[in-house]
Amino acid sequence: MIELNDVWKTYPNGVMAMNGMSIYIQSGEFVYVVGPSGAGKSTFIKMIYREERPTRGEILVGGENLAHMKERHVPYLRRNIGVVFQDFKLLPSMNVFENIAFAMEVVEASKPEIRRRVMDVLDIVRLKNKARFQPHELSGGEQQRVSIARAIVNNPDVLICDEPTGNLDPETSWEIMHLLEEINDRGTTIIMATHNREIVNNMRKRVIAIENGRISRDEVRGRYGYES
Template sequence: MIEMHDVYKTYDNGVVALNGISVKINKGEFVYVVGPSGAGKTTLIKLMYRQERATKGQIVVNNMNVTSISDQKVPLLRRQLGVVYQDFKLLPKLTVYENIAFALEVTEAEPKVIRQRVIDVLKKVGLTKKAKHLPQELSGGEQQRVAIARAIVNKPAVIIADEPTGNLDPETSWGIMDLLEQINRDGTTIVMATHNKDIVNTMRRRVIAVDHGKIVRDEYGGDYGYEN
């Protein structure tokens, strides 16, 4: 599903963010990527959806070689992925329905297909009654649910989440995690970068710890392992 072989990432300013990363994530897994600030975990997940390009090495995501595809084929890669951000990245002038539908419109899906899929995911994330609201009319947790709905509306094989609970209070965070768990049970692979010690320690999934650009721990049923 996701494979990295001897991956390096050095930025233009000389900072080495990743230093020889090799890892395999199988279909249907739920994986936490943890580590101190500046350890390289955000770079690691950005490479998966080609937000950043590796300096060296090979990355394969859902049978696509991410390191060698042209820029023109990046949208094709991202149609197979759903990305969830800490700051939601919703379009402020579009309603909840329109924000989710936009992810399908760019793939030129039929209007009938768009309508049915948007209705389905709104129900899944519990926001059917908020379809006509604008993002600023929603709570932080509701906005993140919209972001998740947008990420799953294309029925992606993989969800990549970068600190999806980072701006949320503890109770709301657990609601988001319950939703991600449900999506994972449906068969979607989830890779989530997080600083949330309580979530990692409670849910006990696979934990990949990154420090100084290297994987220092890869443990099934692992704990967070750092002091916040």
Template sequence: MIEMQDVWKSYANGVMAVNGISVHIDKGEFVYIVGPSGSGKSTFIKMMYREELPTRGKIFIDGTDITKLKQKQIPFLRRKIGVVFQDFKLLPKLTVYENIAFALEVIEENPRNIRKKVMEVLDLVNLKHKARSFPNELSGGEQQRVSIARSIVNNPTVVVADEPTGNLDPENAWTIMEIFERINNNGTTVVMATHNKEIVNRMVKRVIAIESGMIVRDDEQGEYGYEA
């Protein structure tokens, strides 16, 4: 499903963000990426959907080496990968329904299917009643649920999330995690970078710990392992 082979990433300022990472993630796994701030977690996540290109090494998604994709091929890769951000990235002038529908419109989905798919994912995140609301009319937790709905409306095989509960209070954070659990139970692979010690320790999943751009721990049923 996801495989990195001796992946390195350095930036123009000389910072080495990823140092020779090799890892395999199977279809249907739920994996937490943990580590101190600045350890390389976000770079690790961004390379999966080609927001960042490694300096060297190979990254395979469903058997395709995405490091060799041409720029025009990247949108097709991202149809397979849903991305959830800490800061939601909703379009403020579009309603909840329109924000999600937009993800289908850009890939030229048949208009007859759009409403059905949008309402299905809104039902999954319990926000059908907010379909006509604008982002500034929603709470932070509701905005993140819309972001998740948008990320999965294309039925991706992988969802990657970078600190998706970082701006939320504990109650909303658990609501979000329950949604990710349902998504994973439906067969979608979930890879999540997080600093939330309580969530990692309570929802026992595979834990990959990164420090100084290197994998220092990979536990099948792991714990957070750092001070919160």
């Protein structure tokens, strides 16, 4: 599904963010990406949805080599990759339904299909009764649920979550994690960058630890492994 082969990334300022990284993630896995701040986690995440390109090496997603992908093909890649951010990134001028529908409009889905699918994902995230609410009328947890609904509305094979619980209280964080586990159970591959020690240690999944741009640890049912 996702494969990195000897991937290096050096930014123009000379910072080396990836240092010969190689990893394979199978379809349907739930993977935590952990490590100290500045270790290369964000670069790793951005490489998978082609926000960043490697200096050298090979990145394969669904058989496509992202290192050599032409810019015009990137939007098609992203139809199969949903992204959930720490700060939600909802459009404040649109209501809940419109925020989610927008992700389908950009891929030119029909209006009946948009209506059906948006209501389906609102049901999955348990927000059907909030379809006409504006983002500012929602709690942080509800906003993150909308962000997740938007990320999965086009049925992506991969869901990338970049610190999805970083702005949430512990109780709400657990609600989001149980939702992500349900989505994973439906067959979606989930890759989640996190600093949340409690979540990683209690919801035991595969853990990939990154330090100094390298894979320092790769464990099935792993633990967080760093002090709070």
